[in-house]
Amino acid sequence: MxxxxxxxxxxxxxxxxxxxxxxxxxxxxxxxxxxxxxxxxxxxxxxxxxxxxxxxxxxxxxxxxxxxxxxxxxxxxxxxxxxxxxxxxxxxxxxxxxxxxxxxxxxxxxxxxxxxxxxxxxxxxxxxxxxxxxxxxxxxxxxxxxxxxxxxxxxxxxxxxxxxxxxxxxxxxxxxxxxxxxxxxxxxxxxxxxxxxxxxxxxxxxxxxxxxxxxxxxxxxxxxxxxxxxxxxxxxxxxxxxxxxxxxxxWLGKKYLGIGPSAHSFNGKQRSWNIANNAKYIKLIDSNTLPIEFEELSTENRFNEYIMTGLRTIWGVDLLKIKVDFGEIYFNELIKNSQQFIEKGLLKITLENKLVTTNRGKFLADGIASDLFKV
Incomplete structure (x- = not known):
């Protein structure tokens, strides 16, 4: 879909x-x-x-x-x-x-x-x-x-x-x-x-x-x-x-196609975006040229995006998915780095093995996510 x-x-x-x-x-x-x-x-x-x-x-x-x-x-x-x-x-x-x-x-x-x-x-x-x-x-x-x-x-x-x-x-x-x-x-x-x-x-x-x-x-x-x-x-x-x-x-990482100037797209492995200029967009499309720039997502990029989007939602970050998709090193590092936020009552691990923000942590979700990024 x-x-x-x-x-x-x-x-x-x-x-x-x-x-x-x-x-x-x-x-x-x-x-x-x-x-x-x-x-x-x-x-x-x-x-x-x-x-x-x-x-x-x-x-x-x-x-x-x-x-x-x-x-x-x-x-x-x-x-x-x-x-x-x-x-x-x-x-x-x-x-x-x-x-x-x-x-x-x-x-x-x-x-x-x-x-x-x-x-x-x-x-x-x-x-x-x-x-x-x-x-x-x-x-x-x-x-x-x-x-x-x-x-x-x-x-x-x-x-x-x-x-x-x-x-x-x-x-x-x-x-x-x-x-x-x-x-x-x-x-x-x-x-x-x-x-x-x-x-x-x-x-x-x-x-x-x-x-x-x-x-x-x-x-x-x-x-x-x-x-x-x-x-x-x-x-x-x-x-x-x-x-x-x-x-x-x-937020769930599905594919989408962005049409029009400045619109972004995602195909599962790449992100792309159209030029943010109306006149240039029209001129290039008129010549059947796509006005697009691409970014190939590294493993780190995909991990960081999943952490960012996951912590913003009620579905959280699936720890089993982290282990399967990114491996033991990413999993262990995430568990270790999450500990400080769990101790502060900003994150918790649910019975379903999901890492989610608590009510106190919701407003700070983006900042917490950035501290959990793989760099």
Whole structure:
């Protein structure tokens, strides 16, 4: 089983915290679509022996696509790839794009899952982030979308400067009242080359408070659990049967094909990524040249990636898999290096012989993983 990711590199405006690849000019959207369709055909043999179980439209802002453009993409995918009968097909969308007519159009397409970028239900937070939608649009689009889609996830951001714990709890309360079955929630991070980084550097806004972010993460974990959500990955909370199949496939090491500028792919042994430049991407694809760079994964790379992804999920790191796939040396070293975190109550070994983070260790999972890497 494998997945297809399609990167739509356009946004109405730039969020201050975002470092994903996108353009706020859609002048070349038609050319980009043709290039994406061409890349899908050029790379069809990469997954010729695989069944496609998930398709994910990310970005950027895929909800800027018209229904005709979405239909064109599906036509090429279904003509060139072996798609299972009931794939999970997700489209990321912003509330300001989701009018009732747009939602109805999407519900009549093969798309069966919406990922809506709410981020906050409060106007001042949205203005701080430079989001294109309003708090009222968030609530309106959710009310309508839930009438047409059963499978919806929303994004929420915590650790925002001046967001009190009380306000964060109110954000969660509103989400719970809508009865969405999945929430992806992330701590605000400050990436270089973003407006937020420059604002903080110049003292225009306060820096991110890590203690506040930790407190709000703990609130998130506690409150979602009360509502019946399963915390199946550090940033993801789903009701039973509503986990993201596409994202889960990344964490479980399944193959996926990334289409569009800056999109990444994985075939089990290699990682590859497309050039993050719209004009160069279009030019190269037009000449039937794939704009791709490759990285052959060493044993160390594969081990480190498995540790990183495993510790972020409820499935943890399978110690038997470590021994079988990587050998006794890797196994013994992992057990030895894990001991300090087990003693601190941040990691534990389950009865099923899985190395997992404890509740205390979850927020620190990435840092713990990096200390367990083979270098």
């Amino acid at each position: 494998a997945g297809i990711y399609i990167h739509i590199p356009f946004c109405k405006q730039a969020c201050f915290y975002c470092d994903f690849h996108f353009s706020t000019s859609i002048k070349r959207k038609e050319e980009m679509l043709l290039a994406i369709l061409n890349e899908l055909q050029l790379r069809k043999n990469e997954l010729k022996n695989e069944l496609i179980e998930t398709i994910y439209f990310g970005g950027g802002t895929p909800s800027l696509l018209t229904s005709e453009e979405i239909t064109a993409i599906f036509k090429v995918i279904y003509s060139n790839y072996n798609v299972i009968e009931t794939p999970e097909i997700t489209l990321e969308a912003n509330p300001d794009d989701l009018s009732e007519s747009k939602i109805i159009e999407l519900s009549n397409s093969p798309i069966n899952r919406l990922s809506i970028g709410i981020q906050s239900f409060f106007e001042d937070d949205l203005q701080f982030m430079n989001r294109a939608h309003t708090a009222e649009e968030s609530k309106r689009c959710l009310s309508v979308a839930l009438r047409y889609f059963d499978n919806i996830t929303i994004d929420l951001i915590y650790g925002v400067p001046n967001m009190s714990n009380k306000k964060w709890k109110e954000n969660l309360k509103i989400a719970f009242e809508f009865e969405v079955p999945h929430i992806s929630s992330y701590a605000l991070t400050v990436e270089k080359k973003t407006a937020l980084y420059n604002f903080i550097k110049k003292g225009k806004v306060p820096p991110v408070n890590e203690q506040q972010a930790l407190e709000q993460f703990n609130i998130l974990v506690s409150e979602t659990k009360k509502q019946g959500f399963i915390h199946y990955e550090i940033s993801n909370f789903g009701k039973p049967a509503y986990f993201s199949k596409h994202n889960t496939s990344y």
